[in-house]
Amino acid sequence: MKYIIAPSILSADLARLGDDVKEVLDAGADVVHFDVMDNHYVPNLTFGPQICSALRKYGIEAPIDAHLMVTPVDDLIGSFADAGATSITFHPEASKHIDRSLQLIKSRGCKAGLALNPATPLNVLDYVWDKLDMVVIMSVNPGFGGQSFIPSALKKISALRAAAVKNGRDDLIIEVDGGVKPNNIGEIASAGANMFVAGSAIFGSDDYRKVISSMRSELEKI
Numbered sequence: 749m750k751y752i753i754a755p756s757i758l759s760a761d762l763a764r765l766g767d768d769v770k771e772v773l774d775a776g777a778d779v780v781h782f783d784v785m786d787n788h789y790v791p792n793l794t795f796g797p798q799i800c801s802a803l804r805k806y807g808i809e810a811p812i813d814a815h816l817m818v819t820p821v822d823d824l825i826g827s828f829a830d831a832g833a834t835s836i837t838f839h840p841e842a843s844k845h846i847d848r849s850l851q852l853i854k855s856r857g858c859k860a861g862l863a864l865n866p867a868t869p870l871n872v873l874d875y876v877w878d879k880l881d882m883v884v885i886m887s888v889n890p891g892f893g894g895q896s897f898i899p900s901a902l903k904k905i906s907a908l909r910a911a912a913v914k915n916g917r918d919d920l921i922i923e924v925d926g927g928v929k930p931n932n933i934g935e936i937a938s939a940g941a942n943m944f945v946a947g948s949a950i951f952g953s954d955d956y957r958k959v960i961s962s963m964r965s966e967l968e969k970i
């Protein structure tokens with residue numbers, strides 16, 4: 749299985765974001781995870797499409813995974829697609845019309861996904877399987893980096909992988925976000941995840957290559 753490592757720029761050095769993102773990609777990361785927080789859906793405020801576009805202008809060519817922790821959702825979908833996002837995910841509680849928001853993302857040529865909070869059940873996916881490229885299992889409550897992985901996420905990841913297969917979606921990307929570290933990435937992957945967001949574990953280290961390599965060597969053991 750192809751495993752995707754996506755550093756969350758929430759924990760990057762924001763005063764030198766372009767360089768920090770280049771460094772983490774040079775160190776072996778696959779995707780830039782871009783946390784968008786609005787101080788409304790979540791109690792924190794980060795960055796908007798201008799920063800995404802600035803990263804593109806700075807020469808970042810890797811996929812950018814925009815995780816919208818905002819409400820309302822739809823107005824920002826077009827802005828992030830224009831700004832160069834490759835995939836856009838949002839929280840079902842944040843959109844009045846989940847199916848419409850997913851369609852909007854796909855119509856702009858981006859991969860589409862739903863992000864499920866720790867207490868959000870999987871049945872929200874029941875009627876939109878055909879519109880999902882990815883599902884984000886939040887293994888922390890959204891809003892802040894540096895929190896601990898919530899263990900019940902493992903059971904949820906396994907149930908999601910089984911449901912995806914049952915619904916003919918063996919290709920579904922299962923992204924896990926929150927508290928991912930070299931010492932738990934193996935069990936998270938074994939449960940069925942194939943994309944891993946890690947903020948503090950990577951950007952909090954002074955050797956990005958070493959952390960990413962140790963994550964990859966844990967993944968190779970599976």
Ligand SMILES: O=C(CO)[C@H](O)[C@H](O)COP(=O)(O)O
Binds near residue numbers: 758759888892927
């Ligand atoms: O979406 C997020 C918080 O809402 C972050 O992406 C997530 O918490 C990653 O940070 P860390 O790896 O430090 O837990």
